[in-house]
Amino acid sequence: METIDSYAYESCMRGISPGFKAAVAAGALLFCIGANHLWISITVLLTMSAVTVWFGGLPLIKYLKLLKIPLGFLILGTVAIVIEFSARPFGYVLFHWLGYYVCVSKIGGVIALKLVLKAIAALSAMYMLVLSTPASEVIGVLKHLRVPKLFIELMHMIYRFIFVMTGTQRLMKQAAVSRLGYNDFRTSCRSFGSSAGNLFVVSLKKASTYYDAMVARCYDGELLFLTEEKKVARWQIIAALCYFTVLLLIFLLVP
Amino acid sequence: MEEVLLKAEGLRYSYGQEKEALKGIDLTVKKGEKIVVLGSNGAGKSTLFLTLNGVLTPDLGRIFYREKEIGKKEINELRRNVGIVFQDADNQIIASTVFSEVSFGPMNLRLPKEEVIGRVNSALASMNLTEMKDRPPHYLSGGEKKRVSIADIIAMEPEVILFDEPTASLDPVNVKMLKDVLDEMTNLGKTLLISTHDVDFAFQWAERALVFSGGCMIADGPVREVFDSPDVLEEANLRKPVIMDVFESLVRHGVLQEEVVCPKDARELESLLQANSCRAKEIDR
Numbered sequence: 001m002e003t004i005d006s007y008a009y010e011s012c013m014r015g016i017s018p019g020f021k022a023a024v025a026a027g028a029l030l031f032c033i034g035a036n037h038l039w040i041s042i043t044v045l046l047t048m049s050a051v052t053v054w055f056g057g058l059p060l061i062k063y064l065k066l067l068k069i070p071l072g073f074l075i076l077g078t079v080a081i082v083i084e085f086s087a088r089p090f091g092y093v094l095f096h097w098l099g100y101y102v103c104v105s106k107i108g109g110v111i112a113l114k115l116v117l118k119a120i121a122a123l124s125a126m127y128m129l130v131l132s133t134p135a136s137e138v139i140g141v142l143k144h145l146r147v148p149k150l151f152i153e154l155m156h157m158i159y160r161f162i163f164v165m166t167g168t169q170r171l172m173k174q175a176a177v178s179r180l181g182y183n184d185f186r187t188s189c190r191s192f193g194s195s196a197g198n199l200f201v202v203s204l205k206k207a208s209t210y211y212d213a214m215v216a217r218c219y220d221g222e223l224l225f226l227t228e229e230k231k232v233a234r235w236q237i238i239a240a241l242c243y244f245t246v247l248l249l250i251f252l253l254v255p
Numbered sequence: 256m257e258e259v260l261l262k263a264e265g266l267r268y269s270y271g272q273e274k275e276a277l278k279g280i281d282l283t284v285k286k287g288e289k290i291v292v293l294g295s296n297g298a299g300k301s302t303l304f305l306t307l308n309g310v311l312t313p314d315l316g317r318i319f320y321r322e323k324e325i326g327k328k329e330i331n332e333l334r335r336n337v338g339i340v341f342q343d344a345d346n347q348i349i350a351s352t353v354f355s356e357v358s359f360g361p362m363n364l365r366l367p368k369e370e371v372i373g374r375v376n377s378a379l380a381s382m383n384l385t386e387m388k389d390r391p392p393h394y395l396s397g398g399e400k401k402r403v404s405i406a407d408i409i410a411m412e413p414e415v416i417l418f419d420e421p422t423a424s425l426d427p428v429n430v431k432m433l434k435d436v437l438d439e440m441t442n443l444g445k446t447l448l449i450s451t452h453d454v455d456f457a458f459q460w461a462e463r464a465l466v467f468s469g470g471c472m473i474a475d476g477p478v479r480e481v482f483d484s485p486d487v488l489e490e491a492n493l494r495k496p497v498i499m500d501v502f503e504s505l506v507r508h509g510v511l512q513e514e515v516v517c518p519k520d521a522r523e524l525e526s527l528l529q530a531n532s533c534r535a536k537e538i539d540r
Contacts (some may be wrong), residue, residue, distance in 0.1 A: 005391075034280065098399070106321075136355070157349070159351055160348075167345075167393070206371060210347075212310045213339075216308050216309075217334070217338075217359060217411065218411075219359075219363055219366060223359075224358075224359065224362035224363055225355035226368065226372065228354060
């Protein structure tokens with residue numbers, strides 16, 4: 001199964017400290033949104049994508065595929081900004097109907113382009129983080145940021161259970177398919193419904209066996225794991241500082 | 256005299272009102288014993304294990320660890336010294352990397368960090384998992400998950416380890432690996448209890464066998480004696496190990512003498528037959 005999670009485990013940047021990666025990603029993201037500058041967006045987009053693809057070793061095709069889905073949403077969302085309705089024609093008129101003109105204005109187009117680029121650039125910064133850092137390490141970073149323990153433990157459990165549950169669901173679906181359970185629309189609906197109900201029962205059962213297994217290992221109300229810490233190398237800090245200096249220079253010098 | 260580690264007296268446990276899973280079990284486990292727990296599904300093996308580790312509190316009966324009665328306060332001491340490897344590794348693994356998974360037990364023992372790291376690393380090394388310590392458990396194969404679930408318990412360094420059907424859902428290579436691990440743990444002086452349906456494995460590995468049927472312990476003794484009594488086998492829905500059947504046929508047809516002890520596996524049988532034919536040749540001469 002290919003998921004963002006599996007890409008993160010295969011990434012060549014896994015050895016880098018997750019805290020450092022998170023700081024760079026968050027810094028680039030905030031810079032990008034705060035500056036609201038066309039060239040900053042383009043630089044962040046290109047550099048973050050390059051880091052993910054080159055240093056992380058993720059194939060470009062897969063990266064573009066991952067960008068495609070949010071891009072689709074963005075384009076649909078910006079259509080509203082680009083297209084305007086008016087009683088008088090202006091800009092490029094697409095068509096008119098019942099006395100109204102549907103137009104595309106140049107200013108609207110520029111705003112939309114800037115917006116899309118900014119959003120995609122911010123997204124590429126976040127992708128840099130999640131495509132190189134497994135969820136458990138991201139949770140570790142949040143723990144260092146003093147997010148309440150309850151949320152941290154919930155995140156750990158939910159993350160693990162997503163895979164346990166999808167695994168169970170896959171097996172149940174296979175069993176249903178092999179008995180023609182997904183033959184047509186009606187049987188599909190019925191099979192899906194009963195397997196969803198069954199999944200609920202199974203998850204309750206699993207929760208109780210998990211609890212037993214945890215108690216057997218002296219669990220007493222606090223989930224404790226030890227995670228290995230990864231050190232930040234000096235060259236990485238220098239590289240990050242240079243990167244943000246360049247961004248700042250672009251912001252100050254390029255109109 | 257051998258040290259008595261674990262002692263249970265008149266254990267009774269029932270799930271809900273009607274079904275009584277354990278109906279008065281008396282059990283004594285000595286240090287370094289290799290015990291196999293046999294019985295059909297629902298005979299009470301898993302319930303016994305959960306009770307012996309303190310996950311389930313018996314309705315009646317008492318548990319002693321090293322002659323100390325286990326009450327509410329001592330329950331963590333029991334859990335620390337008696338570890339369970341669950342049947343389904345997927346029901347045991349909770350953390351998101353192998354390293355942090357194995358660290359869960361030692362962390363719960365509130366050990367200092369360096370000690371935890373040391374224990375986790377040696378547990379991983381003994382299970383051949385060092386290379387995959389950063390991998391998430393859901394990308395491991397079944398055999399690897401089983402090894403993780405054993406490393407989980409090894410890292411806690413209990414004196415008694417209970418294995419709930421460890422050979423189920425393992426391929427022959429992994430069963431072989433498991434046997435090596437069990438031998439290694441016996442050498443380290445651990446006391447092992449294994450529940451299984453695999454009578455051949457049981458006969459080969461264990462010294463003592465407990466047989467369960469319907470919540471009662473119907474036999475407790477040396478493995479050979481247990482498999483030699485047809486009544487027990489029939490009541491517990493067990494069959495004889497193949498090697499015993501083969502051995503009996505050989506005795507019946509005069510190939511082997513009756514006085515010889517039944518070999519534990521095919522290799523022992525082979526050397527027995529070899530010695531036998533050598534002797535026959537000498538007599539011929």
